[in-house]
Amino acid sequence: MSPMSMFPLSYAQQRMWFLNRFDEPGPAYNVPLVVRVGGVLEASVVESAWVDVVERHQVLRTVFREVGGEPGQVVLPLAEAGVVVKVVDAVSGDVGAVVRELAELPFDLDVDVLVRASLVRVSAVEHVLVLVMHHAVCDGWSLGPLLRDLEVAYNARVAGGVPEWEPLPVQYADYALWQRELLGDEGDAQSVVSRQLAYWREALEGLPEELALPYDHARPPVASNRGGVVEFPVPPEVHAGLVEIARQSQATLFMVVQAAVAALLSRLGAGTDIPLGTSVAGRTDEELDDLVGFFVNTLVLRTDLTGDPTFLELVERVRDFSFAAYAHQDLPFERVVEDLNPTRTRSRHPLFQVNVELHEAGTPQLRLTGLDTSLEVVSTPTAKFDLSWDFVETAPGAGGTPGLTGRLTYATDLFERSMADRLGEWTLRLLAAVAARPATSVRGIGLLAAAEERELLDEARPAHEGIETGVVERVRRHAAERPDATAVIDDHGPVGYGQLVGRSSGLARTLTSTGVQVGTVVAVLAHRGAQAVTAILGITTAGGVYLPLDPKAPPARTLGLLRDAGCSLLLADTTHLAAARHLAAEGTGTGQALRVLPVDAPADPLDSLVPVKGGPDDLAYVIFTSGSTGRPKGAMVHRRGMMNNLLCEAEAVGIDGPRTVASTAPLTFDISVWQMFVPLVFGGTVRALPDEIVRDPSGLFALAADEGIDVLQVVPSLLQAAVDEWDDGARPPALRLDRLAVTGEALPAALCHRWGARYPHIPLVNCYGPTECSDDVTHAVIDPAGLPADYRTPIGRAVRGSRLYVLDDALGLTPPGVVGELYIGGIVVGRGYFGDPPRTASTFVADPFCPEPGRRMYRTGDLVRRREDGQLEFLGRRDHQVKIRGQRIELGEIEHAFQATGLVRGAAVVVREDVVGDKRLVAYVVPAVGVSVDVGVLRGEMGRVLPDYMVPSAVVVLGALPLTRNGKLDRRALPVPDYGALSAGREPRSERERGVAALFAEVLRVESVSLDDNFFELGGHSLLATRLVNRIRTTLGADLSLRQLFDTPTVAALVEAVERQEPVTAARPRLVRRDRQG
DSSP states (O other), rough: TTTTOOOOOHOOOHHHHHHHHSSOOGGGEEEEEEEEEEEEEOOHHHHHHHHHHHHHOOOOOOOEEEETTTTEEEEEGGGGGTTEEEEOTTTOOOOOHHHHHHOOOOOTTTTTEEEEOOOOEEEETEEEEEEEEEEGGTTTTTTTHHHHHHHHHHHHTTTTTTOOOOOOOOHHHHHHHHHHHHHTTTTTTTTTHHHHHHHHHHHTTTTTSSSSOOOOOOSSSSSSOOOEEOOOOEEEHHHHHHHHHHHHHOOOHHHHHHHHHHHHHHHIIOOOOEEEEEEOOOOOOOGGOOOOOOOOOOEEEEEETTOOBBBBHHHHHHHHHHHHHTTTSSSSSSHOOOOOOOOOOSSSSSSSEEEEEEEEOOOOOOOTTTEEEEEEOOSBOOSSSSEEEEEEEEEESSSSSOEEEEEEEEEEOOOOOOHHHHHHHHHHHHHHHHHHHHHHHHGGGGOHHHHHHHHHHOOOOOOOTTTTTTTTHHHHHHHHHHSSSSSEEEEEEEHHHHHHHHHHHHHHHHHHHHOOOOEEEEEEEOOSSSHHHHHHHHHHHHHOEEEEEOSSSOOOHHHHEEEEEEEEEEEHHHHHGGHHHHHHHHHTTTTOOEEEEESSOOOTTTTSOOOOOOOTSEEEEEEEEEOOTOOOOEEEEHHHHHHHHHHHHHHHOOOOOEEEEEOOSSSSSOOOOOHHHHHTTOEEEEEEHHHHHHOHHHHHHHHHHHHHHHEEOHHHHHHHHHHHHTTTTOOOOOOOOSEEEOSOOOHHHHHHHHHHHOOOTSEEEEEEEOOOGTTTTTEEEETTTTTTTTTTOOOBBEEEEEEEEEEEETBBBOTTTHHHHHHHHETTTEEEETOOOOHHHHHHEEEEOSSTTEEEEEEEEEEEEEETTEEEEEEEESSSEETTTTEEEEEEHHHHHHHTTTTTTEEEEEEEETTEEEEEEEEEEEEEEEOOOHHHHHHHHHHHHGGGGGGGEEEEESSSBBOOOOOOOTGGGSOOOOOGGGGGOOOOOOOHHHHHHHHHHHHHHHHHOOOTOBBTTTTHHHHHHHHHHHHHHHOOOOOOOOOHHHHBBHHHHHHHHHTTTTTOOOOOOOOOHHHOOO
């Protein structure tokens, strides 16, 4: 092969060239070879020998060049290659540091010859030869022929001669040409490239782009390739067992360890479809054996763990896939990547992130005349993959002690050393388990030692003392001590403890006379405030169970809930009394009897209160939540669990005496329970806020500051909107909160940082818990001052009275750091779903970890992991349940509602967050045969049967729902909705109409908006509404209220309101800050 000709790169070199362009040069692909030499060594002789080797192997004097945008390789004449052996004095005495520096010095593929030789002079009789090659010109196999040729050349030169060797039959550039010739033309269906491409397309179809591994850190946008190493020897008896499995399965030892790594990853939560990378030598012709060059190819070995296989069955699956993959190894990995075209990112390796290798022990030797030599392994701290398992086997008769050793390289961007150590320990445990019992189920392989399991189970704390004393008794105690102290303030003014207790006792007397007894369900239709609190206390006093109703829900849905709960009695506050009677009339029309009573009833004197009926184990309330089958489910919570929750909430938000707590949640939201009753249990004040304040982020915080509220609770999306407004120029109020509780959605770390920048002195309390378990089961108190940049928000530790288990699919405890499903045990667990034994049985299951017989645990469906510090992190859902702006929604219920119309034959509802922080429900529907779907009509039908927060912002009509090869909905293939397509009507005419329409479009992120478009029908929600109102105020200078937007949500109506310039005069009772007691 003549020098200075331009040859194509091999496919492997092409990828290296691409990576060099894609990333900054680094040491990740350096191949260092270090030889420690003892004796008198002449540097000139070493250099002459090295020149001989470089002359023999043209690839060692090859440079990459780009012509017309196409890369190629040029073999330089020896005289132009600048072949030298650089002599470096180890003056510092730290030879290791000098060697590492030489080994890690990066190459630039656009400029450099891709090999360097250095001789580190330690003394006159001690040297270290450091040869560093880039992977683009060398692979592991190449070290053998390289050292053999260096040995021949040195020994010849030191004797005054020249090396005598057989000329190489081919050079690497010949291989690059031959590789393309071998693969053939893709236009030829029978060519190697066409046949092997077809195989890999089918074999890797639907491959997961990224495995869910137990990462300690979020993946950075650009991988640094910094790595660490953990080594672990495999015990001899385990090695022997693995070899026997290979023999029985007619497989190789590599296939056995590959199956073991896949099984480990699956047990650690990576799923049942595990792609692993491995390398093959790529020297398919014997003429390539003595050549230095980059021949190695990478294969993706897909491991199928579906169906709970035994380990022996898994090895058979691995064997069958591997043999098929080896038969198609000619196609370069780079070509597979190009064809499958996965999402390209600088943060991870394409197609797989975990690599597995098995090598036979045996290091190439370098015997130099008159010198003592020893080869040393230089471990450059680099990681090309997230994780890489490298096993080295010393077979009997191969020299050295037979055995197997393991080496795990991990990306320090993603994993801490502690997690890497555990991964090494778990690898050994799994290998030992399968070696001893190869027929065991993969799901049944335990990774935790008995002591580790006990440690996880011992974290549970006992329930609060005194939870047998209920809410009514505690409130009555404060009424007796301070009857005139303010208990509740709402839009109608303050209500004292004496008034509250007297009214609730009088209501209980009335309820008892109508037949209410222990366990009777009584519905409540009321807005948060004094009448709502009176109703709940009255029902509880009479022994009843309160069922809150949503005043905005469609009547048909509400009647369905009442029917499911067997409820025939409804209490209504003054505001909703007429609506309650209308609902009863509708029920009568369908044969459903419903009696309506006003909350107002004659108050009892404090010395003549009716006795409280019922005990701690009786039900306190039933709250209905969205159900996946289309039917809401009523979660039953007993009084003991409710009281324990109230005391836990008080502990989390720092309440141990009278405080003022804002009541912001609807009664149908489980957090309303503690917002109403924690302050009352401790003799404080409930400040019930009107909707127009609750929906206005900056207004809510301003009121909290003005009225001296001590504790406030919000959903993260509302907090986000408030911080956005402050960042946009609104003045942050002078808050005096003790703590800000956050709940209902995942709390982003970035939001914690932004809060801390404004209010470093006010801790955040991240709250988590399901309605089925008395509300919160974890709390994380977060000091927002000085959070680290890579902070990950926890949901905290178990509250008193709860037992939290992070379990795998086989209900086994997962190790710390590993993702699992959260199960909840303890007294916080409710009684199940009202009148629904099948759903109760499937979700409230036997607790195998509790020593008390008969205890149940609740399956949350939430994915979490336990951190090193014992706190939990929320990671998402297993199913299609979501929370949007704090509302819990089963997507299946919405899909069922669409299909129940008869207009569609297929429906899929998803949550899209096409803009960060703006979550929207989107429905994709397939019309029924012969039906032409009108999206407006369909959304209107949804509004008739679903609450407004469950009506999708957009409906997209499709010919068919996209499916994966497994027949599941392919959510990634669902198109981005065009929210603007919903727009229809008159075009804006005046400058002001165009201005308001432009602001509509800006906030809703749509192309255009007409005069008659409804803000909420185009995807608006309460938080977007606050942004729109604020934009109109700041842009147009109009004093517009949030209520006006809700009442008149079209451009035309809002313009009319703006032009009228009606001032907002919403009167609110105000608090006077008082000295704290207790």
